[in-house]
Amino acid sequence: MDNRPLEYDYTIAKWFMLTTVVLGIVGMLVGVILAWQMAFPAVNTFAGEGLAEYTNFSRLRPLHTDAVIFGFTLSGIFATWYYIGQRVLKVSMAESRFLMFLGKLHFWLYLLLVAAVVVSLLLGITTSKEYAEFEWPIDIAVVVVWVIWGMGLFGLIGIRREKSLYISIWYYIATFLGIAMLYLFNNMAIPTYFVSGGIGAWYHSVSMYSGTNDALVQWWYGHNAVAFGFTVPIVAMIYYFLPKESGQAVYSYKLSLLAFWGLMFVYLWAGGHHLLFSTVPDWMQTMGSVFSVVLILPSWGSAINMLLTMKGEWQQVAASPLIKFMILASTFYMFSTLEGPIQAIKSVNALAHFTDWIVGHVHDGALGWVAFMIMAALFHMAPRVFKREIYSKSLMNTQFWVQTLGVVLYFTSMWIAGITQGMMWRAHDEFGNLAYSFIDTVSVLQPYFTIRAVGGTLYLVGMFLFAYNMYKTMTSSRRVEENELQNASPMGA
C-alpha cells in the first residue's frame, strides 16, 4: 500500500465479470447450435418436434446476436468501466454512496432486462430490426438502464481527483453518447395498442419510418452500434490494459488524439455501405463507400499505436499469454478494419453482399478482436479484484491457441463460402441464362458450413477453459500481496 492511497471498490466490476463469462458462453453456445443447423438441418429439431418452434434457426438467430452484443460485450464494457473508471480517475466507488447505489441498480436492472430479452425473443416478439429487435417496453427499460450507467459514469468523473481524462475515458464517454443517440432514433415506434384504443397485443409497435427511410436509419444504427459497441469501448480497454500489463507507456499521445477524433467523425458516415445497390440515393451509397475506406486511418491509428507501445518489449508476447491475447486482438482489429473497407467498395460489395463473407467479417472482428480483448481484460482484472493469481498460465496458453485456430477456421471457411456463392449467383451460361439454380449455390457450401461449425465449437471450448480458469482464480488460486500487482499479472503454472 506504499504508493497507493486508495482502496478501490470492485463489487460491481466483479458482478459484471460474472455476467460477461456466463452470457459469453450462452451467446456463443447458441451461435454454435446455429452453425451446426446450417451444416446439418436436422439439428433444428434437436430438442424434439414439439419444441422446434423455439430451437429452430430463425428463432435462435436474434438470440445469438443479441446475447453476444448486449450480453457478453456490454457486460465486458461495464465490468471494465467499473474497474478502469475508478483507477484512472483516482477515486473509489466507495466514496459515494449514491454512485454505489446507482452501480448496483445498474447491474440488477441490466440482469432483469437480459431475462426479459431472452424470453421475448424466444417467443418471437421482435421488431425484426437487427440488433434492435426489442419491442417498446424493453426499449424503454434499456434507455433507463443506459441513463443510470451514464449518471454513474459522469458522476464518477464529477468527483474525480485526476483532472485530465485518460484516453480510455474519452472512449467510454463516446460509447455512452453514441449508443444513446443511435438507440433512441432507431427505435422510434408507435405502440399500436394505445393508438387503436386497446386492440391486439399491448407490446406491439410500428416503426415511425417506412421502407427506404427505415432501412437508412436502421443501418445508420446497425453499423454504428458496431462502432460504439464493438470498437470504441474495446479500444478504451486496450488503451488501458496493454500499457498496464506490459509496463510500457502509450507510444504516442498525438496519434491517440488523431485516432479518437478521426474515428468519431468518420465512423458515422460509413453506415451507407450496408445499403449499396439498394434504393437509397446514390450519393449516400457513395458517401458510405468512401468514408468506409477513410475509416482505415483512425482504426489503424489506434491499432498501430498499440503495437508500437510494445516497441522493444516484444519478448513479452512470447512470455505472457495475456499480452498474446491483446496483441492478437489488436492484429485482428487491423485485419478486420481493412477487410471491412474492402467489402464496402462498390464492385466488391456487389459480390460480397448477402453472402457468408459478411458473416465471416463480423466474426473475425467479434471473435478475434472484441472477445479476445474482453477476455484479456478480465484476466488482467482478476488478480486485482480477487487478490489471487491467475490460476493457470498453461491453460491460458491452451485457450489462446484453441480459440485462435477456431477463429481462423471460421473466417477462412466463410471467405470461401461467400465468394463461391457470390460468383455462382452471378454466373451465366453461354446462352445468357443463369448457370445455377439457387439450391445449387446452397448445397455447394455444406463443407464450409461444417468447417465453420468446427471452428465455432473450438472457440466455445476455449470459452469453457476461460470460465474454468476464472472460476479457479476466484476460488482457490494462491493469494497475492499488493506488491505483486505492479505490471505483469501473476500467474500460476
Place this chain on the structure above:
Amino acid sequence: MFHWLEKNPFFFAVAVFVVIAFAGLIEILPNFAQASRPVIGTKPYTTLELAGRHVYIKNSCNACHSQLIRPFKSETDRYGKYSLSGEYAYDRPFLWGSKRTGPDLMRVGNYRTTDWHENHMKNPVAVVPGSIMPAYRWMFKNTADIDTAFAEQLTIMKAFAVPYNTEIPMADGSKVTVALADTVEGARASALEEAKVITADMKDQAVKDAVAAGTIPEIVAIIAYMNSLK
C-alpha cells in the same frame, strides 16, 4: 484545445456529440420526405396480409431471406424487376434483410403458389431437395393474431395517413381500394373472407377446418402475405 477539452468533461462530451451527430443529419435528413413516397401500383397491406407479415417477422424469416433485388442482370433474371424505393412506402419495418441463406422474396408472389408454400413450409426438402431451411409445422397450429394487425392498420392510418378506404392508382390505369373495417369484429370477418380464398387452394384438412370454424392459422396469413409480394 484538446488539452482543455480533456479537463472539461462536459464540453468534451458536447464536442463528441456534435462530431458524431453530424453525419446522421447530413445523410439521413435530405431525402427523408422523398424516400417515403409510394410509386404507382403500391398499395397498403390488407389485414390478413399484415398478420402474415407479423408471422414472417415473428419467425425472423428476414434473417435468411432478403426483399431487395439489386439492379444486376443476374438478380433481375432470377427474381424479377429490381426494387424501387417507392415500392416499400408501406413497409414498416423494412424487411430487406442482410443475408441470403435462402433466395430473395421481394416478388415471390409472381412465381410461387399457395400450394407450393403449403408443401414447402411443411417440409422444405420435399419441394426443394437439398434445402437447409427448417420446417415450420407450428404455423399450421398457431393462430394468427388478426387483432394486432388491425390495430397496426388503424395506427398507421391515423399517424401516417396510409390510404386505406381510398382509391389507389394502379400501373394499368385502374383504381384499387384496400378496405379497412371500422371495428375489430369487422376486421376479423374480412380477414376470414380472405383466408377462405387461400384455403380453397390448400390441402391440409385441419387448416381448412380451422378456417371454416372461424380461426385463422398462421400458415394461411403468411401465405396471404407472400402471395402479395409482387
